[in-house]
Amino acid sequence: MAIVLGPNRYGKAETRVVRVTKDGGVHRIKDCNVSVSLSGDMDEVHLTGDNAAVLPTDTQKNTVFAFAKKYGVGEIEEFALLLARHFVDSQPTIHHARVEVEEYSWERIPVEDAPHLGLRDKQHSFVRGGTEVRTALVHSDGSDGDESVVSGLKNLVVLNSTGSEFYGYIEDEYTTLAPTHDRILATEVTAQWRHRGTDSSWGRSYRDARRCLLEAFAETHSLSLQQTLYQMGRRVLNERREIVEVRMAMPNKHHFVVDLSPFGMDNDNEVFFAADRPYGLIEGAVLNDDAPQVPNAWI
Numbered sequence: 001m002a003i004v005l006g007p008n009r010y011g012k013a014e015t016r017v018v019r020v021t022k023d024g025g026v027h028r029i030k031d032c033n034v035s036v037s038l039s040g041d042m043d044e045v046h047l048t049g050d051n052a053a054v055l056p057t058d059t060q061k062n063t064v065f066a067f068a069k070k071y072g073v074g075e076i077e078e079f080a081l082l083l084a085r086h087f088v089d090s091q092p093t094i095h096h097a098r099v100e101v102e103e104y105s106w107e108r109i110p111v112e113d114a115p116h117l118g119l120r121d122k123q124h125s126f127v128r129g130g131t132e133v134r135t136a137l138v139h140s141d142g143s144d145g146d147e148s149v150v151s152g153l154k155n156l157v158v159l160n161s162t163g164s165e166f167y168g169y170i171e172d173e174y175t176t177l178a179p180t181h182d183r184i185l186a187t188e189v190t191a192q193w194r195h196r197g198t199d200s201s202w203g204r205s206y207r208d209a210r211r212c213l214l215e216a217f218a219e220t221h222s223l224s225l226q227q228t229l230y231q232m233g234r235r236v237l238n239e240r241r242e243i244v245e246v247r248m249a250m251p252n253k254h255h256f257v258v259d260l261s262p263f264g265m266d267n268d269n270e271v272f273f274a275a276d277r278p279y280g281l282i283e284g285a286v287l288n289d290d291a292p293q294v295p296n297a298w299i
């Protein structure tokens, strides 16, 4: 038996970079978490400890900050591509870069209503825009090599207070769930979508894909969360031709109707217990069947 080195990669995870762009008193802010992972000629560092092929993870972190200053942080897909291509193009020992970016949203706190504070032109106050996170995952073999871009979002919490049923499922000796024709459907969407190429209009594409997910969630009369998931993916693919595959993970955030009969009260789907766990976890992919599969794009 021989022991050999298997697949490996290394990089600086979760560099938290905040880029403020200042246009006089009007500031804009991009708040990101960038994870870089590189691979290439890394046998020697593992086998003998020879670091000659290694671009330190500290340098990778510095590059993230330097690029934020030099180029600004535009759409996160673009920033991820810029970094990934840089590492592969500039270092002969690095053959592949994976760059993942999360973006946290900040909304401007309007100050026009308080001119007495002297803040009219001082647009530098922000409030965190909820828990939702925009994501981008880029793989690059360099500017001239294979590349993939997966955009997405997570922590998008949605709820329909009616318009959801669940019945007709298998019933075996362990089944206690009662069929329902009216329930709350709530979930926290994690969605990722793969682009056909590497030059989509990232901002527009993101906003439209997100809108499609929300509209399909709201407009689908749901017979199961699985059906809703499929409709959400379909909507994105129908409306955004640059997107070829959507993958989603949607926990079923169960809301149970509380039995109020001990108190002499009826409960016509008005008072619910929002359970924390366990939860159903519904996961699925929706794709254009003519698009080539790129399994590595999701890794």
Ligand SMILES: O=c1[nH]c(=O)c2[nH]c(=O)[nH]c2[nH]1
Binding pocket: 166, 177, 223, 224, 225, 226, 252, 280
């Ligand atoms: O939309 C649902 N899908 C299921 O597979 C399932 N299973 C369950 O207990 N409740 C639900 N709801």
